[in-house]
Amino acid sequence: MRKYLISLFTLMLTAGYIVAQDKPAEKKDSAAAPAYIGIKKCSICHKGEAKGNVHEKWLATEHANAYKVLVDKKDGSEKKAECLECHTTGFNKGGYVLDAANAAEFEGIQCEACHGPGSDFRPLHNKDIEAAKKVGFIPKPTEEKCVECHNKKSPTFKGFKYEEFHKKIDHRYRQAEKKG
Numbered sequence: 001m002r003k004y005l006i007s008l009f010t011l012m013l014t015a016g017y018i019v020a021q022d023k024p025a026e027k028k029d030s031a032a033a034p035a036y037i038g039i040k041k042c043s044i045c046h047k048g049e050a051k052g053n054v055h056e057k058w059l060a061t062e063h064a065n066a067y068k069v070l071v072d073k074k075d076g077s078e079k080k081a082e083c084l085e086c087h088t089t090g091f092n093k094g095g096y097v098l099d100a101a102n103a104a105e106f107e108g109i110q111c112e113a114c115h116g117p118g119s120d121f122r123p124l125h126n127k128d129i130e131a132a133k134k135v136g137f138i139p140k141p142t143e144e145k146c147v148e149c150h151n152k153k154s155p156t157f158k159g160f161k162y163e164e165f166h167k168k169i170d171h172r173y174r175q176a177e178k179k180g
């Protein structure tokens with residue numbers, strides 16, 4: 001009798017196991033777009049003299065101020081999608097969402113506006129650049145990235161010259177590559 005009970009128990013366990021296996025596996029959304037994580041999570045490593053003062057250099061550019069100029073207009077521009085799309089980071093693409101509780105984390109033109117949304121590449125990019133690129137990392141943004149915002153849709157547009165404009169935002173510190 002005891003033996004019978006044990007095998008019945010085993011059978012039930014096995015059946016339970018099979019049922020569990022048959023359940024459609026929790027759909028792991030590996031194809032989901034990477035999310036924006038905000039500048040604090042980049043600058044934690046990319047600040048200070050030893051790290052090339054990247055954060056400090058960024059802070060001195062107009063990109064750091066790009067949300068504030070909307071507020072300063074005092075005409076509600078900071079509530080308009082047609083302004084926010086170029087004056088915030090990841091607007092409606094997983095970054096800035098108007099009136100969201102965490103909206104302030106994505107004000108202005110931050111690292112991720114040029115280097116790509118960081119959720120997936122951040123743990124990879126300092127170890128394996130190729131793998132990081134596959135999940136949205138842009139190690140060397142080019143003119144193509146800039147003109148997503150620097151174009152005629154901007155009400156203040158007066159033209160864009162990559163060389164000239166890049167000089168004003170340059171935060172390269174690894175000398176050997178600077179020449180390349």
Ligand code: HEC
Nearest residue numbers: 037041042043044045111112115118122125126138139140
């Ligand atoms: C845990 C620390 C850490 C965090 C957080 C971090 N980085 Fe980095 N990142 C590094 C290190 C280390 C390197 C290699 C830098 C070097 O060799 O001087 C690097 C390199 C880079 C490079 C240059 C890649 C290349 O080799 O051409 C870029 C661009 C970059 N990071 C952007 C970002 C962005 C954007 C974020 C936020 C989404 C971020 N990093 C967050 C540590 C970090």
Ligand code: HEC
Nearest residue numbers: 069070077082083086148149150151153154155156157158
């Ligand atoms: C297509 C992207 C884009 C859109 C849309 C956009 N801007 Fe801008 N904005 C820029 C860029 C790029 C600059 C830097 C100067 C330039 O080249 O236009 C800028 C600069 C500014 C400046 C500061 C510089 C100056 O000359 O006054 C203000 C203020 C401004 N924009 C307000 C607005 C307002 C208000 C709206 C919405 C009605 C808006 N922008 C929509 C991209 C954009």
Ligand code: HEC
Nearest residue numbers: 042046054055058063109110111114140141171172173174
């Ligand atoms: C307006 C676009 C833009 C923004 C914003 C921006 N970067 Fe960059 N970043 C670039 C470009 C362009 C390069 C140079 C690519 C090349 O080598 O041609 C670069 C290069 C780098 C490098 C490599 C430096 C080196 O010496 O090779 C690091 C690290 C980096 N950025 C990190 C950051 C971090 C961290 C932030 C935010 C604090 C940031 N970037 C914001 C466009 C941007």
Ligand code: HEC
Nearest residue numbers: 062063065066069086087109113141145146149165166168
């Ligand atoms: C997501 C939108 C966006 C991207 C991408 C972007 N910018 Fe900008 N940029 C702006 C806005 C908005 C301003 C105006 C900010 C302000 O006036 O406060 C600006 C201002 C500037 C300025 C100052 C303009 C001036 O008249 O002096 C420079 C220089 C600049 N950007 C260079 C670049 C370069 C180089 C790239 C590409 C590597 C780039 N930007 C990518 C939105 C963007």
